[in-house]
Amino acid sequence: EAGVTQFPSHSVIEKGQTVTLRCDPISGHDNLYWYRRVMGKEIKFLLHFVKESKQDESGMPNNRFLAERTGGTYSTLKVQPAELEDSGVYFCASSPSTGLSNEQFFGPGTRLTVL
Amino acid sequence: QKEVEQDPGPLSVPEGAIVSLNCTYSNSAFQYFMWYRQYSRKGPELLMYTYSSGNKEDGRFTAQVDKSSKYISLFIRDSQPSDSATYLCAMRVGTGRRALTFGSGTRLQVQP
Numbered sequence: 455e456a457g458v459t460q461f462p463s464h465s466v467i468e469k470g471q472t473v474t475l476r477c478d479p480i481s482g483h484d485n486l487y488w489y490r491r492v493m494g495k496e497i498k499f500l501l502h503f504v505k506e507s508k509q510d511e512s513g514m515p516n517n518r519f520l521a522e523r524t525g526g527t528y529s530t531l532k533v534q535p536a537e538l539e540d541s542g543v544y545f546c547a548s549s550p551s552t553g554l555s556n557e558q559f560f561g562p563g564t565r566l567t568v569l
Numbered sequence: 570q571k572e573v574e575q576d577p578g579p580l581s582v583p584e585g586a587i588v589s590l591n592c593t594y595s596n597s598a599f600q601y602f603m604w605y606r607q608y609s610r611k612g613p614e615l616l617m618y619t620y621s622s623g624n625k626e627d628g629r630f631t632a633q634v635d636k637s638s639k640y641i642s643l644f645i646r647d648s649q650p651s652d653s654a655t656y657l658c659a660m661r662v663g664t665g666r667r668a669l670t671f672g673s674g675t676r677l678q679v680q681p
Contacts, residue, residue, distance in 0.1 A: 496672060
């Protein structure tokens with residue numbers, strides 16, 4: 455079974471540019487999460503999709519960040535315009551909807567560098 | 570103040586040692602407690618999870634939760650060089666919301 459995949463693995467952009475990160479969850483997982491780890495800090499929650507609906511977006515830092523999950527499969531996270539403080543590693547995770555599953559399966563992350 | 574405090578280490582131990590990793594937290598609403606292991610350039614991988622207080626054992630790993638003290642621990646017995654990684658504690662509230670709150674992670678190095 456394929457795990458959570460993320461693309462690209464690394465992105466370097468200039469301040470003010472736009473970047474779109476993609477996450478493909480494990481097939482059949484209705485729950486999809488975005489987290490990020492900025493330099494020297496802990497991993498922090500951004501938002502949670504159930505299928506195509508945003509269940510919880512309380513962690514989104516500001517309106518420069520836009521997450522979508524059209525069709526309830528893969529998700530994208532767009533940062534527009536990017537700022538220096540957006541640099542970090544962006545993780546995607548997914549989990550099934552059955553029972554009280556607490557296991558969120560994480561992808562390898564996208565390392566974003568804003569210059 | 571952070572909701573979850575975790576000593577960043579690094580922690581260096583000889584092969585075969587017992588390792589103790591800990592986190593403290595401030596939010597009494599946390600009900601699920603997890604330990605993740607993260608190797609360099611990889612995503613976190615779930616090792617153990619515990620609901621509410623108590624102990625849970627899985628092979629060489631034991632997780633303990635003391636809700637009265639807001640303190641959780643992960644013990645690794647007979648540590649191996651392959652256990653060298655960053656260990657992250659994570660927790661979430663009991664109902665509805667599934668967002669995980671992470672500690673900053675402890676780097677563990679097991680010396681052969």
